[in-house]
Amino acid sequence: MLDFFMCWTDSDPVYQDYLPDCNILVSLPHVAQSWNVKKFSTPPRKLIIDSGAFTLLSNPSLKMNQSKVFNLQLNISRGSSVPTLLCHLDNPIPPSVTNTVDVYRRIETTLANAYEFMHLFKSSGLPSNYKSLGVIQGNSYDTLTFCAREMNRMGFDMLGIGSLAPLFKMEIILDRVRWVTSVTGPDIHVFGISGLEVGSKLMEMGIQSIDSSRAMRIAINNCVIYSLPFRYFKISARVNKSLPLLEAPILCDCPICKKDPNLILKAGEKRYNNMRAVHNFYHLRKELEEVYVSFHRSNP
Structure with missing residues (x-):
């Protein structure tokens, strides 16, 4: 890996x-x-x-x-x-x-x-x-x-x-x-x-x-990601991105969402960016892990 x-x-x-x-x-x-x-x-x-x-x-x-x-x-x-x-x-x-x-x-x-x-x-x-x-x-x-x-x-x-x-x-x-x-x-x-x-x-x-540094940069831009399948959302309608708006959190087992899934939807403070970054990092890594498993399953 x-x-x-x-x-x-x-x-x-x-x-x-x-x-x-x-x-x-x-x-x-x-x-x-x-x-x-x-x-x-x-x-x-x-x-x-x-x-x-x-x-x-x-x-x-x-x-x-x-x-x-x-x-x-x-x-x-x-x-x-x-x-x-x-x-x-x-x-x-x-x-x-x-x-x-x-x-x-x-x-x-x-x-x-x-x-x-x-x-x-x-x-x-x-x-x-x-x-x-x-x-x-x-x-x-x-x-x-x-x-x-x-x-x-x-x-x-x-x-x-x-x-x-x-x-x-x-x-x-x-x-x-x-x-x-x-x-x-x-x-x-x-x-x-x-x-x-x-x-x-x-x-x-x-x-x-x-x-x-992508997990943090996405978080600062008021966006979140989910894995398996990989998805990309904005959390604010004011974000100038052609992305779907996430109005409610999706079921997630990252450490932040386990505590309170609504935390990743909050904006305007660095602490919320940080929580969103942890969430994003968790899913980036999870997606890479799945790529690794799939690749080695196909190439034993």
Whole structure:
């Protein structure tokens, strides 16, 4: 089964309080620098501490370098007793960057940071539950396979592929993942996956893990989802979406609906967004689990 990491900020619900086997991805810009994993009331099953490079890209006033990022990751993860993956500071390649020279410059920055990260990681004497995660960057077969081969040589415990979140065409995303796995094999993490269909295809490819913020983004937009079959509703007529309006909750066994199914229909406060996000995450994961079972039933 593919590992599904929920992207988390320090104003989000503690998903693992509701779903104890939940995996969490924490991105540095999305938590206070004084925050630490011990503040979780329930530890996640697995944890990724991302560098937050994509957020830094859109906010150049946040000055970061590899050493500073690594020290922040250590402070935030100190005391973690669960499998914990630390990512180096990468240089994402947004869709607007198409010049090959510019793309390779960004890849060279990513590789330089990765090299520095591995020196810091190996010399830090971290507990055995800490592992390194290298982030592959590129936007074509040549650039992605070049970066993947270089990352392979550095000895990361695990590799992942970035710069997919801004892409909206599933085939482009899947092609990039295929190009990378032609070098690395399927045991990689795929960052920033929002669509269920893409997640299902990645699972069929044998990808090890993905992360997503979709459950919260849907909740913020006053929408909810249900699984088996997969359905998508708005909870307010004011939401400008061509979706059916959910006027009454559907029978549901998620932790929120077991308590009070009407909670997911409330809007206007962050706490209701949070409850709706837990509900949405429960159903996204349930749908992926069903895809996994169906695929392996058809492909024994």
